[in-house]
Amino acid sequence: MPSFDIVSELDVQEVDNAINQARKEVEGRYDFKGSKSEIQWDKKEITLLAEDDYKVEAMGGILQTKLHRRGIDIKAVKFEKPEPAGGKMLRQKVTLVQGIDREVAKDILKLIKDSKLKVQPSIADDKVKVSSKSIDELQECIALVKGGSFAVPLQFNNMRS
Numbered sequence: 378m379p380s381f382d383i384v385s386e387l388d389v390q391e392v393d394n395a396i397n398q399a400r401k402e403v404e405g406r407y408d409f410k411g412s413k414s415e416i417q418w419d420k421k422e423i424t425l426l427a428e429d430d431y432k433v434e435a436m437g438g439i440l441q442t443k444l445h446r447r448g449i450d451i452k453a454v455k456f457e458k459p460e461p462a463g464g465k466m467l468r469q470k471v472t473l474v475q476g477i478d479r480e481v482a483k484d485i486l487k488l489i490k491d492s493k494l495k496v497q498p499s500i501a502d503d504k505v506k507v508s509s510k511s512i513d514e515l516q517e518c519i520a521l522v523k524g525g526s527f528a529v530p531l532q533f534n535n536m537r538s
Contacts, residue, residue: 378508379508379509379510379511379512379536379537379538380506380507380515380535381507381515381519381533381534381535381536382501382506382507382533382534383485383504383505383506383507383522383531383532383533384477384503384504384505384531384532384533384534385453385474385475385477385481385503385504385529385531385532386475386476386532387449387453387473387475388448388449389420391447391448391449392444392447392449392473393418394447395440395443395444395446395447395449396416396423396443398443398447399416399440399443400416402439402443403415403416403436403439408435409432409435412428412432413426413427413428413466414427414428414432414436416436421473422471422472422473423471423472423473424469424470424471425440425459425468425469425470425471426462426466427466427467428466428467430459430467432467433459433467433469436469437456437471440471441454450530452474452528452529452530453473453474453475453530454471454472454473454474455471455472455473456469457470457471457472474529476502476503476504477503477504477505477531478503478529479500481527481529482500482504482505483500484525484527485498485505485522485525485531486498486499486505488521488525489507489518489521489522492518492521494509494517494518494521495510495511495514496508496514496515497509498518515536519533
């Protein structure tokens with residue numbers, strides 16, 4: 378039976394490239410010369426460290442621009458409020474969202490079921506699996522979900538006949 382998966386994944390290599398580009402831009406910008414501004418990344422979360430609000434916001438803008446240019450959807454990036462980090466520094470955590478949480482998955486299921494398409498959606502871990510007897514129905518389902526607006530970026534993969 379034909380099926381496909383709806384997932385929310387990030388290309389970690391592209392995120393790494395975007396962070397490296399953002400670091401280079403911060404190092405080269407005149408308004409950051411002589412400051413203790415840095416971008417840290419531990420493969421799960423990005424941390425922006427700077428001396429004041431202006432620099433933290435500027436680094437956030439640079440990071441968003443670099444991520445967007447690398448094809449990373451901005452919906453997959455969650456910026457928290459800047460907090461004091463000691464030594465007159467500010468820290469802002471940036472979380473990368475991967476996987477579809479239960480609430481978003483339920484919204485996707487509701488959208489698909491309300492459409493009356495002849496498909497069988499189901500939640501499997503952090504993805505939504507959709508199967509049907511007709512590939513045409515699956516393609517209509519993909520178009521339907523693409524047209525919806527959800528809190529996370531969605532990709533469609535593992536199309537099987």
